Amino acid sequence: MAENPQQPALATRPLSPHLTIYRWPVTMMTSITHRATGMALTGGALILAWWLVAISNGLDGGYQQFMALAASPLGMLVLFGATWSLAYHFFNGLRHLAWDLGYGFDKKLAERNSVIIFALSALSAIAIFAIVWTGHGGYLQ
Amino acid sequence: MKSAQTPLHRVKGLGASHSGTGHFWRERITAVALMPLSLWFAYAAIGLAGTSTSAPLQFFAHPMNAILMAAFVIISLYHAALGVQVVIDDYIHSTGMKIFLFLLVRLFVIATGSACLIALLRISVF
Numbered sequence: 400m401a402e403n404p405q406q407p408a409l410a411t412r413p414l415s416p417h418l419t420i421y422r423w424p425v426t427m428m429t430s431i432t433h434r435a436t437g438m439a440l441t442g443g444a445l446i447l448a449w450w451l452v453a454i455s456n457g458l459d460g461g462y463q464q465f466m467a468l469a470a471s472p473l474g475m476l477v478l479f480g481a482t483w484s485l486a487y488h489f490f491n492g493l494r495h496l497a498w499d500l501g502y503g504f505d506k507k508l509a510e511r512n513s514v515i516i517f518a519l520s521a522l523s524a525i526a527i528f529a530i531v532w533t534g535h536g537g538y539l540q
Numbered sequence: 541m542k543s544a545q546t547p548l549h550r551v552k553g554l555g556a557s558h559s560g561t562g563h564f565w566r567e568r569i570t571a572v573a574l575m576p577l578s579l580w581f582a583y584a585a586i587g588l589a590g591t592s593t594s595a596p597l598q599f600f601a602h603p604m605n606a607i608l609m610a611a612f613v614i615i616s617l618y619h620a621a622l623g624v625q626v627v628i629d630d631y632i633h634s635t636g637m638k639i640f641l642f643l644l645v646r647l648f649v650i651a652t653g654s655a656c657l658i659a660l661l662r663i664s665v666f
């Protein structure tokens with residue numbers, strides 16, 4: 400690049416932050432996570448379909464295999480991801496609807512709510528897994 | 541300057557996007573409906589976790605439970621198709637690819653939804 404005669408003046412001009420050194424605001428994280436969980440849940444619909452089809456096949460119709468797979472480490476990881484995704488998308492979806500009504504745009508409030516939503520969704524997913532793990536699920540016998 | 545728009549185009553007022561706020565509005569309506577439905581879904585899924593086949597068979601044999609599950613499936617997949625369309629709109633800029641992916645998403649939700657609904661019918665009706 401050619402020598403710029405106005406180098407000093409340019410250097411003091413405010414520059415737009417470069418992506419790689421830009422501090423990610425937590426609200427940006429919540430926004431992209433809403434999209435990611437929405438896409439994950441869309442794929443997760445396949446698990447729901449699989450579960451319902453296995454049930455509809457009746458006794459000894461693949462339901463036991465589904466349950467065995469669900470209880471395997473990989474199955475539990477996927478189900479935990481799906482549970483957290485739904486919890487996150489639920490809480491943040493609630494906030495989206497509040498935004499649509501014009502509430503919650505204050506910067507500090509939006510940042511605080513973002514942290515709350517991450518924490519609340521993680522706690523919900525852990526609580527649901529704890530309920531099932533400690534044998535308090537399956538109450539619809 | 542005289543506009544190149546036809547009178548019909550001007551009256552519709554939709555411009556280059558070909559559609560108005562309908563998509564946005566349907567995404568919100570389905571989101572509102574999904575809030576109670578997903579709470580019910582969590583109740584049902586936790587309640588059926590780890591049971592043997594007869595528990596979910598009996599649960600979905602009850603018409604109310606089958607209807608609620610069908611509503612959750614239909615409204616989720618409708619909401620998902622609307623949502624994924626926005627994601628495609630944001631990242632894919634060639635019209636041909638866009639239309640191809642829109643069709644693929646519709647195929648996905650119709651196939652997945654049909655599988656769920658036929659399964660529910662088999663359990664609760666037949």
Ligand code: HEM
Binds near residue numbers: 434495578623627
């Ligand atoms: C639990 C109830 C739910 C609520 C309250 C909810 C709410 C919302 C809202 C308000 C949006 C629009 C966000 C935006 O404008 O950027 C959205 C987007 C989306 N939702 Fe949901 N949703 C729910 C459940 C689901 C489910 C079950 C699925 C999948 C099966 C899903 C998939 C999506 C997708 C793919 C998007 C598009 C994401 C994007 O544009 O970034 N949602 N949801």
